[in-house]
Amino acid sequence: MKKIAIWMMAPLLALVLGTATAAPQNDLALGSGDVVKISVYNNPDLSLETRVSANGAITFPLIGQVSVAGLSSAAAEKKIAAALVSGNFVKNPQVNVLVTSLQSQQVSVLGQVLRPGRFPLDGSRNLLDVLALAGGVAAEGGDQVTILRTADGKTTKQVVDLTDVIRSGDQPANLDLNGNDVVYIERAPRFYIYGEVQRPGIFRIERSMTVLQALAAGGGLTPRGTERGLRIKRRDATGKIEIIEAKYDDLVRADDVLYVRESLF
Template sequence: MKRFYGILLALLLAVFAISAYASDTPLGAGDALKISVFGNPDLSLETKVSEAGNITFPLIGNVNVNGLSTSDAEKKISGLLIDGGFLRNAEVNILVTELQSQQVSILGQVLRPGRYPISGTRNVTDMLAVAGGVGPEGGDTATVVRTRDGKTTKQVINLVEMIQSSDMKENLTLINGDMVYVDRAPKFYIYGEVQHPGGYRLERNMTVVQALSIGGGLTPRGTERGLRVKRRDTSGSVQMIDVKNDEVLRPDDVVYVKESLF
């Protein structure tokens, strides 16, 4: 029983939070509304805003509420009821029970990519948490695309550095239509005389010797002498370079481990 009341309380708080935010948020397609008129229970209505931004209300028919705040929508319905001669006084109350018109897209390497309703003031880390957080293939960075005053901008933020430094100025506030894309983590590749050749996640400042460890170490025939890396330069050409154990790897580097001659 306690569990039931706990769940009920959580649901009520969630509805209240959505409603409080929605009072200042323009209504739009998909928003679920609960409408009541004081003293007139027969006019109570639960409905959703149509794609055209309309609701159908008893006595007055279609009412366009698209772009209106809940208080403005209440005044509009009240005015239509009074002007139509249906009521002398119409005290209308609108409760937003589901906010679908205000959404952001969380895409890329998150556990649950998709579009999510945004209620209240929400920033990048808030919405990443809603999407389940960064997935196992996710990297340190996220690209945020926002449109403000008709101008679209793109900003890449380093999530790890932001959190480690506690400098949250890049934890951007999101509004309807914004998109967050979590980039895939960079990889390196290792082949030749290693136990487990293949592609692996490249951690920051990873060295060649660390890469050898991730690859399971050398085979009995392998040697750390003459290690080589295939690396693509700024022009796109692939170069084969000799490296030492403390060489820091770059994204898409390919480490080659030679066979010992002795």
């Protein structure tokens, strides 16, 4: 079956995984840089809009500094309410914490996407959702996505094949993204073709692409071209260029240069 280019699939990303669920904003952990709006029912003097400091705390009237980093909005509400009660400031306080700007829980999407940048995870927490926010994979983008994440001072790398995910319709749980993850879409591998072909130039390598398919991508041979003596210039592991006598069913590799000779007769 002919492969469908990933960039054409981008508008279908959300449809493919219809069971994917967005995380409610109040379930996300607060962190440095987040802006929160806090109110206490029937106590307008305690209303406050503030930013979580670098050390993960806010300063609240009457009770002073409160550490909220790592807490959900609901947990932060309970912690502030408990401090108001223990200090005999308010009896049975009804505290509401609303996140107005989520800065700590963002993911960076870079490389071959239509709108690279940083995106909040307040409404989307999995890979395909975030790629959709970035406009989908661009035409030059490849099938593989690299996810970089840092935890406890250690950076790990995960490579995901988008074609396999979309074809299976099953997104594993480990594709859920966390704050400060980096998603990178590499450029699709390409090959070069020149000589006696109709459209010499640079072309995308489709999955399991053969020399015959590469010739078709170049528009086929010119009237002066010959199928005999097809050659591929390819760099080996040491970077040295080797010349290979190509056959139709040979697979094309990234950065191959395919040369079509002119017929002598």
